Amino acid sequence: MEKIGQKQISTADRVFGIVVVALSIxxxxxxLYPLWFIVIASISNSNLVNLGQVKFLPKDIRFYGYQQxxxxxxxxxxxxxxxxxxxxxxxxxxxxxxPAAYALSRRGFKARNKVMFYFVFTMFFSGGLVPTYMxxxxxxLISTKTILIIFVAVNTYNLIIARTFIESSIPxxxxxxxxxxxxxxxxxxxxxxxxxxxxxxxVLILYYAVYHWNDYFNALVYNSKQENxxxxxxxxxxxxxxxxxxxGNGGVxxxxxxxxxxxVKYAVIIVSTLPILCVYPFVQKYFEKGVMIGAxxx
Amino acid sequence: MGSKNQTATVNKxxxxxxxxxxxxxxxxxxxxxxxxxxxxxxxxxxxxxxQLAFREYSFQTGITGxxxxxxxxxxxxxxxxxxxxxxxxxxxxxFWSIVVGFPAPIILAMIINQLRNKKWKKxxxxxxxxPYFISTVVMVSMINVMFANGxxxxxxxxxxxxxxxxDTNILGKESAFVPLxxxxxxxxxxxxxxxxxxxxxxSVDTQLYDACKIDGAxxxxxxxxxxxxxxxPTIMILLIMNMGNILNVGFDxxxxxxxxxxxxxxQVISTYVYSVGVKSxxxxxxxxxxxxxxxxxxxxxxxxNWISRRSTxxxxx
Numbered sequence: 001m002e003k004i005g006q007k008q009i010s011t012a013d014r015v016f017g018i019v020v021v022a023l024s025i026x027x028x029x030x031x032l033y034p035l036w037f038i039v040i041a042s043i044s045n046s047n048l049v050n051l052g053q054v055k056f057l058p059k060d061i062r063f064y065g066y067q068q069x070x071x072x073x074x075x076x077x078x079x080x081x082x083x084x085x086x087x088x089x090x091x092x093x094x095x096x097x098x099p100a101a102y103a104l105s106r107r108g109f110k111a112r113n114k115v116m117f118y119f120v121f122t123m124f125f126s127g128g129l130v131p132t133y134m135x136x137x138x139x140x141l142i143s144t145k146t147i148l149i150i151f152v153a154v155n156t157y158n159l160i161i162a163r164t165f166i167e168s169s170i171p172x173x174x175x176x177x178x179x180x181x182x183x184x185x186x187x188x189x190x191x192x193x194x195x196x197x198x199x200x201x202x203v204l205i206l207y208y209a210v211y212h213w214n215d216y217f218n219a220l221v222y223n224s225k226q227e228n229x230x231x232x233x234x235x236x237x238x239x240x241x242x243x244x245x246x247x248g249n250g251g252v253x254x255x256x257x258x259x260x261x262x263x264v265k266y267a268v269i270i271v272s273t274l275p276i277l278c279v280y281p282f283v284q285k286y287f288e289k290g291v292m293i294g295a296x297x298x
Numbered sequence: 299m300g301s302k303n304q305t306a307t308v309n310k311x312x313x314x315x316x317x318x319x320x321x322x323x324x325x326x327x328x329x330x331x332x333x334x335x336x337x338x339x340x341x342x343x344x345x346x347x348x349q350l351a352f353r354e355y356s357f358q359t360g361i362t363g364x365x366x367x368x369x370x371x372x373x374x375x376x377x378x379x380x381x382x383x384x385x386x387x388x389x390x391x392x393f394w395s396i397v398v399g400f401p402a403p404i405i406l407a408m409i410i411n412q413l414r415n416k417k418w419k420k421x422x423x424x425x426x427x428x429p430y431f432i433s434t435v436v437m438v439s440m441i442n443v444m445f446a447n448g449x450x451x452x453x454x455x456x457x458x459x460x461x462x463x464x465d466t467n468i469l470g471k472e473s474a475f476v477p478l479x480x481x482x483x484x485x486x487x488x489x490x491x492x493x494x495x496x497x498x499x500x501s502v503d504t505q506l507y508d509a510c511k512i513d514g515a516x517x518x519x520x521x522x523x524x525x526x527x528x529x530x531p532t533i534m535i536l537l538i539m540n541m542g543n544i545l546n547v548g549f550d551x552x553x554x555x556x557x558x559x560x561x562x563x564x565q566v567i568s569t570y571v572y573s574v575g576v577k578s579x580x581x582x583x584x585x586x587x588x589x590x591x592x593x594x595x596x597x598x599x600x601x602x603n604w605i606s607r608r609s610t611x612x613x614x615x
Contacts, residue, residue, distance in 0.1 A: 012516040020412045024422050027406065031426050031485065034444060037451060041443075050449040096336060099329035109326055115334070122337055124599055127344025128588030129568070130575040134361050135344045151340070154333040185325035214433035217550050221576060232435045239439035240554060265443065269436050276431045284424065287493055 042066070042266035050262065065267030075268070077227070078234035081145075085230055086212040089149045093208040094201070096154045101162030102189050107172070116163075119156045129221070136222055143225045151218050152211070158204050165200035166193060202286040206279070213276055231272055238268055351586035364582075371586035380570060384587075388566040391547050394480045396540055402488040404533065407495030408521060423496070426489025434550040441482055441555070445469055470559035479555060494536070498529045534606055541602035546595055567591045 009017075036056075041049045045060035053059060069075055104112050126132075133142075141147040170193060178188045194201070216232040223229065346362075351371055353364035375381050406426065413419040432440070444452040445468045456462040468474045502524060510520045549568040556564045567587060575584015 010516055012518065016412075016517045017414070020409055021418075023409050024413055024418070027409070028422050028425055031429060031489065034440060034452070034485075035428065037444070038440065052449060052451065052454055055451065096332045100333035103326040103329045106326060109323065115330060118334065119337060122341040125345070125596055126341060126592060127346075127348055128585060128592055129571050130581050130584040130588055131344040131347030131350055131361070132340065133576055134347055134350065134581060135340070138360070139339075150336075153336045153340075156337075159333070185329070189329070210431060214431075216433065216435055216554075221572065232433055235433075235435045235439070236554070239435065240442065265439065269439065273432055273436055277428065280428070280431065284427070287427070 038266050038269050042263065042270050044263075046262040049266075062263075065263035065265075066271075068264045069267055069271055074234050074237075075231070075271070078229055078231035081228060082213060082231040084145065085148050085215070086209050089212045090205060090208045092149060092153055093155075093158075094204065097159055097162055097204060098194070098197070098201070099189065100154065101159055102166055102185075102193055104159070104163045105166040106185075107167075119154075119159060123156045133221065141222070143223050143228065145228050147222050148215075148219060148228065148230065151222065155208070155211075158207055162197075162200050162204060165197060170196050199286050199289050202283050203289065206283045206286070209279075210276060235268060235272055239265055348585065348589055350582055351589045353582060355581040367582075371583045372590065374583060375587050375590065380565070383562070384565055384567045384570045387563055388547050388568075390563070391476060391479060391552070391566060394476055395483060395547075398480050399484050399487070400537065400540060402484045403491035404495055404529070406488050407492040407499060407529075408525060410492065410496055411499045411525065412517065412521065423489075426492070428489070429486040430490035432486065434548075434554060437482065437486060438551060438554040441478065442469060445478065467559075470557065472560050472563045475555070475560045475563045479551065483551070494532060495529050498532045499525055502528045538599070538602045538606050541598050546591075 037054075040054055040056075040058040042065055043061050043063060044054045044058040045062060048054050048059050103109060104116055106112065127135075136142055136147055174192055175188060178192060183191075214232065215230065216236070219228075219230050219233050223233075350361050350364070352366060352368055353362070354367055355361070355364050410419060410422055413422065429437075444450050446453065447467045447469065448454075450468070453462070453468050456468075457464050457466075462468065462474075466474065468478065506524050507520060510524060515523070547566045547568060549572065552564055552566050553569050553572070556569065568591070571584050571588045571591070574580045575588065
């Protein structure tokens, strides 16, 4: 009993503390190292990388890979397409999701449970790939930019997050006061709900934007035109299908071609992932909130 | 006469009520309209199109006009050698994904929650979330680079540490596919999935910790008896949702990791549906295989939900 208050730490707790810190360092290293490796490999001589001599610091620094990328029109075309899909797609997502979430959050709206079921059912049961493909095909939307923008205009999970947020963090009194002032649903939504939903807006914009940025599947299945191909499809051609790079000096200059093609790979990974990572610090503080809101009524 | 009048009043009041209802709610319905319309066209119309699985498809008659053939395409799938292979592969991959991938974020969250240095805690959290934002295409090409035979850094490290036999080609070996898929998946998503547990842990009542201290419990015991029980409800909900997706092995990563050497283990139901249903245009057959997949998922979701309801009182529906 004397020990309490004296801040004496028992041996068991000391060992525990050390083990926890050691494990966290291990996990930190395991997560960080591959990312770090891509960065140093993208600016090192690829021959040394392939020989396994580049491990922790870049060696024989060169920016050949980045130069090649700047000259490759496919990447920029893909970049541009992806940018269109991300910006227009995410705006559409928000315009569709937020009003619907608001309507579903109104307690006085009697049909809301039935409408909610209408949405939630699609989370657990779907027509499957082929019928979806046939439907899109019947609408003449295969291989158009439109389908890559509107596909998954509303994600039920995100809809639930938004609804739960509006329901739980915007006081009901505000609505009653607004109604007394003669506010309609529209003006209450635009003037009160949207300004007060900054946290959930940020979370949803992040989720939707990352979805569009990383979307590969929809572009693979519903598009076959090269001119509509988003960055991820172009990346696959360069990174996984081993297509010769645009300027095409593959293997011509005695090994130099191959090694620079490898450097291009690392550089492409960096260039394609960087934008997402740049936005990341700004939205990170909202993550926890967003995930928690979603968890209340998964 | 009287009854006629009565009907008129009822009609009037019904009409009046409807009018009033619309005056109150038309704006809400209008706000729901785009989302409902989207779901109708891209989710419910395809569900109606499931009947394709029971019909012959022809270009002239479209989805619903073909000849009714009943279970023909299901039979064709069940009797083909691919049935057992794809079903087995899907189960193996999702089984290990859940067994290894589900506890990983829980353990990570417990570790992060125990870190006392705030700055270090924040650094670890920020870092482990990052891989989640890497696209599948980039992820798979990173795997290809890191585990490439001869030059792959991580592959060579594992070989030097005698965790993998020195002469294995990790990317081309069937037995290496599942561990590679599962462990890289853990690397990518464990941080993100831990957020929810970290949040749940941070809301534990601090009085409980003080009480534990007075009882003389050490940190390990506190973690076991206070922290862990606090996140059990969260664990159960997430487990049910995971079980409902047991046959929904993410298409992208498996598809991109496929190569001619590992196809025996990497052909799963979803990639099979894509390759027969869309690529080779066997629409009815693809629809049948897809429907089979959906039904099994639905079945698993309902069963786990039921078990969880009975045993812990937590459930989705």
